[in-house]
Amino acid sequence: MKRTHSIPLSLAAPIVFIWASGFPTGKLGVAAAPPFLLTTVRLVAAAALLAVIAVASRSTWPRGRRLGHTAVAGVLTYGAQFGGCYGAMSIGVPASVTALVIAMNPVLTAALAAVLLRERLSRTRIAGLVLGVIAVTLTLGGQVLAEGTLNPGLLLVLVGLLGFSAGGLYQQRFCGPIDPRAGGAVQSAAAAATVGVIALFEHGQVSDWPQAAAVLAWLVLVGSVLGITCYLRAVAVGGASRASSLFSAVPPVAALLAWPLLGETPTIAAVLGIALGAASCALGTRPDRRAPDVEARPRELTA
Numbered sequence: 523m524k525r526t527h528s529i530p531l532s533l534a535a536p537i538v539f540i541w542a543s544g545f546p547t548g549k550l551g552v553a554a555a556p557p558f559l560l561t562t563v564r565l566v567a568a569a570a571l572l573a574v575i576a577v578a579s580r581s582t583w584p585r586g587r588r589l590g591h592t593a594v595a596g597v598l599t600y601g602a603q604f605g606g607c608y609g610a611m612s613i614g615v616p617a618s619v620t621a622l623v624i625a626m627n628p629v630l631t632a633a634l635a636a637v638l639l640r641e642r643l644s645r646t647r648i649a650g651l652v653l654g655v656i657a658v659t660l661t662l663g664g665q666v667l668a669e670g671t672l673n674p675g676l677l678l679v680l681v682g683l684l685g686f687s688a689g690g691l692y693q694q695r696f697c698g699p700i701d702p703r704a705g706g707a708v709q710s711a712a713a714a715a716t717v718g719v720i721a722l723f724e725h726g727q728v729s730d731w732p733q734a735a736a737v738l739a740w741l742v743l744v745g746s747v748l749g750i751t752c753y754l755r756a757v758a759v760g761g762a763s764r765a766s767s768l769f770s771a772v773p774p775v776a777a778l779l780a781w782p783l784l785g786e787t788p789t790i791a792a793v794l795g796i797a798l799g800a801a802s803c804a805l806g807t808r809p810d811r812r813a814p815d816v817e818a819r820p821r822e823l824t825a
Contacts, residue, residue, distance in 0.1 A: 528760060529756050529759055529760035529765065529768070530759075533752060533755060533756055533759065534756065534768055536748075536752050537749065537752045537753055537756055537765075537768050538768055538771045538772055538775055539775065540744055540745060540748060540749040540752065541745075541749060541768075541769065541772045542621065542771075542772045542773075542775035542776040542779055543740070543744070543745075543776075543779055544741060544745045544749075545607070545611075545617040545618070545620055545621040545624075545776040545779075545780065546617045546776065546779045546780040546783045546784055546786075547737055547740050547741060547745075547783075548560075548604075548607060548608055548611060548617070548620075548737070548741065549611045549616075549617045549780070549784055550733060550737050550783065550784070551608070551733075551734060551737035551738070551741070552608050552611050552612035553729075553730075553733070554728065554729055554730035554731075554733040554734040554737065555726075555727075555728045555729070555730075555734040556612070556721065556724050556725070556726040556727065556728075557605070557608035557609045557611070557612040557724070558605060558608070558609065558717055558718075558720045558721035558724050559721045559724065559728070560608055560734070560737075560738070561601075561604045561605045561608050561717045561721070562714050562717050562718040562721045563738060564604065564738055564741050564742055564746075565600060565601070565604070565710045565711070565713050565714035565717065566710075566711075566714045566718075567738065567742045568706070568710045568742050568746040568747075569706075569707050569708075569710035569711040569714060570707075571742065571743075571746070571747060572703050572704075572706045572707035572710060572746075572747075573704075573707040573711075575703050575747075576701065576703040576704040576707055579703060581701040581703045581704040582701050582704060583701075583704040583708070584697070584700055584704065584705060584708060588696075588697055588698070588700070589708065591692070591693075591696040591697045592693070592697050592700060592705055592708045592709060592712075593708055593709065593711075593712035594692060594696075594712070595689050595690075595692045595693040595696070595697055595709060596689070596708060596709025596710060596711070596712040596713045597689075597709075597712050597713050597716045598685045598686075598688050598689030598692055599685065599686060599689025599690065599693070599709060599713070600689075600709055600710055600713035601685070601712075601713035601714075601716045601717050602681055602682055602684070602685020602686065602688075602689070603624070603682045603683075603685050603686040603689070604682070604713075604717075605678075605682070605717045605720065606678045606679055606680075606681040606682025606683075606685065607620050607624065607678075607679065607682045609675065609678045610675035610676065610678040610679040610682070611675070612675075613673065613674065613675040613678075614669075614673055614675055615665070615673060615675040615676060615678075615679055616665070616780065616784075616786045616788075616792070617776055617777075617779075617780040617784060617786060618773065618776055618777035618780050618786060618788055618792055618796065619661055619662070619665055619676075619679070619792060619795075620679050620682075621772055621773045621776035621777070622657065622658065622661055622773040622792075622795055622796055622799045623658055623661075623662075623679045623680065623682070623683050624679070624682060624683055624686065625769050625770070625772050625773050625799055625803055626654045626657070626658060626683060626799065626802065626803070627683060627686045627687050627690075627769070628767075628769060628803055629647070629650050629651050629654040629802055629803060629805075630651075630654070630683060630684075630687040631687040631690050631691060632647050632650075632651070633647075633651050634687055634688070634691055635691060635694075638691060638695075639691065639694070639695065646805050647805065649805050650801075650802045650803070650804070650805030651802070653798050653799075653801050653802035653805065654798075654799065654802035654803075656798055656802075657795045657796075657797075657798035657799035657802055658795070658799070660791055660794055660795045660798065661791055661792055661794075661795030661796070661799075662676050663791065664789050664790070664791020664792060664795065665789075665791070665792075667791070668789060668791075702750065706746075706750070710746075753765060756768065767803065767804060769803050770799075770800040770801075770802075770803030770804045771800065773796045773799050773800065774796050774797075774800060777792070777793075777796060
């Protein structure tokens, strides 16, 4: 058992900023390049960089059946999430709306874990789930009313959310603890291969090479490497529950960044949805009151 502490602002602030910046930055990326091509190149670059780091640090690589399970988890977690988000933003879904939906991951994961893994779902987390459903419904409904029609991109965002949550549960059930460097390289490579097949059939081409290159550099170096490093440090300091609760601040920060960068002025429905979404994430990632202020070491689960 390892006693945890509060996460300092000097660590929490960069995590929230990095995660939030990925949404408006991604929107800039799909304005310069086709979404699935952008996703594929990002994942290939991340896989290569993580592989170099893994080899240099002599990380333990997944083998045998776990290797296959790790690849499947990567396709769900990274392929579905990034492909869904970038595809949605390329056809008009605002970055702030995308951020809100994806930020529901901790709440949806808790609900799916209760159903599929028979984990206990406390009343507080149930309240968070209900608020999350209201937040997403309000925000997406406001988007439909604003456009006068159902944007198919909204369905892609939901696919991204479902893949993100399902990938985490799949990894917990079939992979157990894996090294984030070697495992991340395998997961990114598997996701790149899957999304790359889709990219072969999409239309369009890179229209702004400097902008696309700048976006990819930010997403890979800052988002994939620095962001994950800071998040893992937050988990080590404050535990998984406290670290996950930081995502409640991502949607409002993403909305603030999207305003000057993209000119996306949040609608009243979006503002209300973001506020409810933040409350939902805070409740959904709140530790059980009856649990001591410690985090158990991850327990390996076998197939």
